Amino acid sequence: MLFNSLPFFIFFVVVFFLYYFVFKEKTKSQNVLLLVANYFFYAWVDWRLLPLLIVSTLIFYGLGIAIFNTNNEKRKSLFCTLGVVFGLGVLGYFKYVNFFITSLSDLFESLGLHTNWHTFKILVPIGISFYTFRLLSYVLDIHREECEPTRNFVAFATYVAFFPCILSGPIDRPNKLIPQIETKRIFNYSLATDGLRQILWGLFKKMVIADNCAGVVDRIWENYTDHSGSTLALGAILCSIQVYADFSGYTDMAIGIGKLLGFRLTKNFNYPFFSKNIADYWKKWHISLTSWLTDYVFTPLNFTFRKLKKWGVILAVLVNFTLVGLWHGANWNFVAFGVFHGLLYIPLILSGVLSKEVKIETGKWGLPQLKDFCQMLLTFFLVVIGGIIFKSGSIAEAWHFVARLFSFPFFSIPVGLPRVTLYASVFSVVLIIVEWIGRHNDYTLERIPIKSGLLRLVLYAIIVGTIIVYGNKGGAFIYFQF
């Protein structure tokens, strides 16, 4: 059930009506409704995935209380470790076991040792990476005494399976979302209209930009050996914009839906294309994941390696980014994607740039200063190269793609590309311009400098019209697979 589909629209209208009209101001009833809606939404994808979600929720609910109730530090750590082992074990089994089997098998084969290992037919639960991280942060935060467990199972289960975020995040922390679930919620007009605006912008990014880019990018990738460097460059740039528009579009819709239900979810993007270096980029891209990994992986590792000084930081960053890559999927190209980004940190760490605050200076026309612009361009270039690794089916394919990118003939007019190439290119430029103008907002359309209510409605109608005319009924969101 995609956010941009009719079944979801009907589902949400029913939930919204029951939530505000039938269970009005009855928090307990609203939460039960939300939980039922969450499970219905999740089961719609595949009902066979639901038991694992429920069992995991029950286990972590119990572990949370157990960690909190015991005064014995060893037992606290034991319960916490149990939770981490269970969470990572489930994630590892469903997502990575086949990857490790085939990788080890390939390794042995390359050493001349024949193996007869078989992969398992495993149904990968959609959104498992997202809800597992929520569950892990719950037990870890309780163990660190950063939050208290909730005794309200419905609230906890709603937190884990909250339908706007279960498939692709944001990965909200328990101390941010659970208190909101437990608090009385009444309809908030300004929050709801803000939510609708954010949904509209998310739809625009997904359907007009991401899905049109997808048509071009897939076409270029499927026979990249036949294209010139300039066409591959276009494909690579549009690929990075596609992934951003797709994922941030989903996030905007998720946060917007949350606002309609009275929740404020974690911001996940902060205009990452306007970054002056790769560290700045990762502070603005998939914020809920990077902050999660920073808190639970990077910081402890950095502390462990503190005696190595700058090299300790580098080691922690490399481990962290290898995990970022692996989190995305069980494939070596994702590992390479993570390692590539990790390596880009090294010059920043060695030069001490990492600890400096990044600020973009603008001139009198609101445009960035030349130096800042060049830095942003360089960062974008590196992100695009990373995007090639991300998109390619293998490291070899990524390597060949990059090699062709810089091979002659470099420039030729693209041949055989669909008409949407024009739309994808034009709207990508529009996206960059509009995001630059609105970069100080929480999301781009948050504050529109039009006072007339009617004109604002006309603007929204134009955006809807643009979605209808140029919107492409693309497939699922890219990050659903993770």
Added chain:
Amino acid sequence: MHKFILKIAQFFLVCFCFIAIGFFLPPTPRAKTSLLFGEVRKDSLLKNVKTPRVIFVGDSNVSFGLNGQIIKDSLGIYPINTTIHFSIGLQYMFKHTLPYIKSGDVVILPLIYGFYLDTYDKTSEELFRMVMDVDKNNLKYLNKEQILHLIPYIPKYALTKFDPFEYVGFINNKWYEVTSFNEFGDVTAHWNEGNQYVAPMPPMSGSINPAVINGIKEFEQEVVKKGGSVFLSYPCPQDATFRNSVDIINAIQQALEANFNVLGTPQRYIMPDSLLFNAPYHLNKKGADRRTKLLIEDWKLVKR
């Protein structure tokens, strides 16, 4: 909450106004160059060309896969290739063609396999534009269900009228334009172009729709009543595309041979990649020549 609902109602009202204005605006310059407008010239051929003539009804596997000149030269019959687009649907194609049928006409239907698995009275954006842009009189060829199913296309159709790309700087592929057709109705604009990479179509799924078989039978009866005759033939799929769906194609062959006069076999019309242009059923000049010659051979066999 009331204020919220009122605001949403106002928003929908604004959207409705845009749609209403767009709906009544004339077709855009880009729409007027679309291949759908090829119907006007094809209708003129149907109306004015004297018998004996052979009429091809179907989809773009025929418009991109026939050389009418060869038919005219070798059989001495004027071919009229009425085919434009798969999405227009068989029901519309038949109803639209029937009024032009004359005694002695030979109608050949080399339909793409997908037709037999699809709905007979299909609806699509192309069909909607055939009615709204090309000729509003075409509405009479649609049944009530089709008209109802076309309603969801109204917003996009109407709002397209405000699309700047529809008025300036629009670039059509020259082989998908009203001017792409020759005097027989074949698409020839691509004949000097190089081949493009053609990915095979995935395996077809589903089963033969009896409504399609009945629809073809009814069409055949109407043509026969007017003194004409109907033959079915096979499309010209890419080799790999054919292999992907060989079981379904065999079932279609059996159904056609049991019910209609059929020219050739599916295997005869399989095309290697070198004879394709830009899609698994779109042929280049060499491919169109080969397909036409095969069709003539099959036709001669039947006439014997």
